[in-house]
Amino acid sequence: MRVSHRNIYANMLTHMNHSLAGLMELHLKASSQKEINRPSDNPIGMARVLSYRDTIKSLDQYRKNVDTAQGWLNLADENLMQVSIISTRLKELAQQGATGTLSRENRKQISYEARQLYQQLIMLSNASYEGKYIYSGHKIDTPAFREALFAQSNDGSIRSKDILGISEGAGNTILVQFLETGETGATDLNFRYSDNGGETWTQGTLPVSATLGAPVVMNLGGVQITLAAGRMVSANSAVDFNDTSGTWLWVRPTASYQGDDKDQVAVEYFGAVAGLTPSASGSFRNNVLVRIDSVGGGVGANIGYSYSTDGGRNWTTGNTAPAGPPASLPVPGGFLQLAGPNPAVGDQFVIRPNRALIHVEISQNETIQMNNIGKDVFGGLHNGRPANLGKAGANLFETVGRLIGYLETNTQQGVQQTLAELTDAHQHITTYLAGVGARKNRLTLTDSVLHGLQLNARERKGKIEDVDVADLMTKMAMQQITYEAVLKSSSIIMRMSLVNYL
Numbered sequence: 001m002r003v004s005h006r007n008i009y010a011n012m013l014t015h016m017n018h019s020l021a022g023l024m025e026l027h028l029k030a031s032s033q034k035e036i037n038r039p040s041d042n043p044i045g046m047a048r049v050l051s052y053r054d055t056i057k058s059l060d061q062y063r064k065n066v067d068t069a070q071g072w073l074n075l076a077d078e079n080l081m082q083v084s085i086i087s088t089r090l091k092e093l094a095q096q097g098a099t100g101t102l103s104r105e106n107r108k109q110i111s112y113e114a115r116q117l118y119q120q121l122i123m124l125s126n127a128s129y130e131g132k133y134i135y136s137g138h139k140i141d142t143p144a145f146r147e148a149l150f151a152q153s154n155d156g157s158i159r160s161k162d163i164l165g166i167s168e169g170a171g172n173t174i175l176v177q178f179l180e181t182g183e184t185g186a187t188d189l190n191f192r193y194s195d196n197g198g199e200t201w202t203q204g205t206l207p208v209s210a211t212l213g214a215p216v217v218m219n220l221g222g223v224q225i226t227l228a229a230g231r232m233v234s235a236n237s238a239v240d241f242n243d244t245s246g247t248w249l250w251v252r253p254t255a256s257y258q259g260d261d262k263d264q265v266a267v268e269y270f271g272a273v274a275g276l277t278p279s280a281s282g283s284f285r286n287n288v289l290v291r292i293d294s295v296g297g298g299v300g301a302n303i304g305y306s307y308s309t310d311g312g313r314n315w316t317t318g319n320t321a322p323a324g325p326p327a328s329l330p331v332p333g334g335f336l337q338l339a340g341p342n343p344a345v346g347d348q349f350v351i352r353p354n355r356a357l358i359h360v361e362i363s364q365n366e367t368i369q370m371n372n373i374g375k376d377v378f379g380g381l382h383n384g385r386p387a388n389l390g391k392a393g394a395n396l397f398e399t400v401g402r403l404i405g406y407l408e409t410n411t412q413q414g415v416q417q418t419l420a421e422l423t424d425a426h427q428h429i430t431t432y433l434a435g436v437g438a439r440k441n442r443l444t445l446t447d448s449v450l451h452g453l454q455l456n457a458r459e460r461k462g463k464i465e466d467v468d469v470a471d472l473m474t475k476m477a478m479q480q481i482t483y484e485a486v487l488k489s490s491s492i493i494m495r496m497s498l499v500n501y502l
Contacts, residue, residue: 012490019483023476030476035467045464052461058364059454065360066447069370072129073440076372079127079134080433083378083396086117086124087426090400093117094419097407104410108197111407115253118400122147122255125378125397135374136259137356144374148256148381150401151176151225154248155234158184160386162228164215166251169222172196173408176220176249178233185209185216185229193220197409223251250414252405255380255397257387261373262356267336271347275340282334284353287311290336292347296323303342307331362446368439377432379425393421394428 029035039046096102097110126143127134135144149166151158172195179190189206206218209229218225236246267278271292289312294304301323306315309332321329327338336349359367374380375387379395386398393399399421406414 012493015486016483016490019479019486023479023483027476029467033467034465042464049461049465052457052464055457056454056461059450059457062362063447063450063454066362066443066450069360069362069368070440070443070447072134072370073436073443075127075129076134076436077433077440079124080377080429080436083121083124083429084426084433086120087396087422087429090114090117090403091419091422091426093407094403094415094422097403097415098412098419100412102412104197107407107410107412107415111404114400114404114407118253118404121378121397121400125255125374133259134371135377137261137354137371137373138358139259140358142258144259145255145257145378145380145397148254149223149251150254150381150386150398151249151251152402154250155246157233157247158227158231158249162231164226164228165384166226167224173253173405174220174223174249174251175409176218176251177235178247179235181234182232183229184227184231184233185214189233191218194409195221220251225249225251250402250405250409250411252401252408254386254401255378257375257378257380257382259374260354260356261375261382262354264354265334266352266354268350268352269347270349271343273341273344273347276343277339278349279337279339280334280351280353281337284333284351287353288331288333288336288351290329290331290349290351291315292343292345293317295342295345303327303329305329362443363450368442368446370439372432372436377429389428391421391424391428393418393424396425396429399425 035042035045093110093114097107102110122145125135125145132140133142133144134140136142147168149168150160151163151166152160174193174195175198176191176193179192182189184206185208188208190203191206192201192203194201202221204219206216206227209216213229215226215228218227233247265280265282265284267280269276269278286309289308291306291308292303293306294302296302296304302320303323305319305321306317307319308315319329321327323342324338325340325342327342329336329338331351333353334351336351356371356373357369358371359369361367375382376389378397379387379389379399380397381387386392386395389395399418403415403418403422405411406418
């Protein structure tokens with residue numbers, strides 16, 4: 001076989017490049033400290049590495065969510081602890097104010113501190129974390145509460161639902177006494193009011209309704225109260241001004257909730273059946289879409305329907321319910337009620353719950369609530385009415401407002417009443433505080449678990465992806481020797497020629 005110089009040169013370059021390529025590949029691993037730098041290095045290993053990277057990214061995001069939720073709950077925990085301390089102090093003030101030996105001036109002095117504690121409660125209820133209000137539901141850019149006024153009567157003749165609105169104003173409680181007996185709106189009713197606890201009085205008249213049954217406006221100087229018509233009020237003796245007889249009103253401070261809630265559920269109807277009125281009841285976490293698939297006729301007929309909880313991507317079919325009317329269709333979270341005539345095939349409904357609660361995902365398919373709804377914690381007014389928390393005393397802002405009103409008007413019996421209610425308010429706050437603490441503990445445990453999963457995922461990824469430095473250095477030394485040997489042998493071969501032997 002003839003070996004030409006061209007073959008020698010070509011083979012020499014091939015062997016040199018092959019040896020140099022091996023050295024450069026080892027250099028790449030040394031610089032990146034990775035055993036796998038491209039999919040072709042280890043296709044199966046690269047797939048596993050990418051899977052671990054995705055897992056680690058998810059765990060990182062879960063831990064960030066946990067950290068955010070811990071920030072909200074830590075603030076709420078500290079916040080509610082301060083509220084508990086204030087409510088305890090208010091109970092002490094109520095105990096002092098309920099003492100029969102105190103004078104008007106003594107109760108007025110106590111009311112000064114009660115007013116300041118009320119202001120502090122307003123500030124605490126508007127706590128924010130990183131510029132987001134933690135008690136406003138999804139309205140995180142809106143303060144949860146604002147100062148407001150409300151009123152109550154001593155004899156129940158004017159109930160909370162009869163007070164249709166109160167304009168802002170008044171630095172002190174306004175005490176109102178009716179001087180005539182009659183129905184509001186039916187005739188002119190004389191009254192008197194005082195904004196300094198009964199020391200001085202101003203006369204006024206509640207006018208007759210402009211139209212039959214229309215609300216009437218009571219003018220109290222800088223404050224106006226809109227009252228429902230048809231409420232019977234009574235007067236006591238014109239010479240015996242005693243707030244235990246006749247009808248009296250206390251216009252005193254409270255707080256109005258401005259955030260959103262989870263109480264209301266709206267239903268949108270997409271169809272053309274006249275008179276069909278849909279509604280929903282239950283506890284819904286997400287929107288629920290309902291589609292009518294069939295409507296039977298006659299006695300015992302059923303409505304066939306499908307529903308979706310993911311915006312219409314997937315539907316659960318084959319559901320049936322009695323046609324009614326009214327018809328009640330079970331869906332995840334509650335029921336869709338259809339009053340009036342039956343729907344038509346193809347009609348659709350969207351159940352939209354108010355979403356005041358903010359949940360964050362802390363692991364796969366696991367979330368935690370990180371906020372609280374202000375009206376459910378502090379009470380106050382919601383949609384112009386006192387928030388219903390089960391017990392009247394549990395509504396902290398309303399109870400504190402009544403206490404201030406009674407202290408400023410020297411009403412011992414009223415102060416005694418609020419003393420018992422403050423116990424309910426304090427217990428209500430303590431219950432919410434326990435719930436916040438439980439969620440904090442869960443987050444601590446979850447963070448510990450996520451940290452362990454992160455370490456495990458990184459270790460397993462490293463065993464596949466990371467290079468063994470000692471083994472790599474040995475391979476590089478051997479590859480360097482190989483490359484130097486190729487260069488040495490190539491130089492020897494290049495110097496050899498038949499001319500040297502002629």
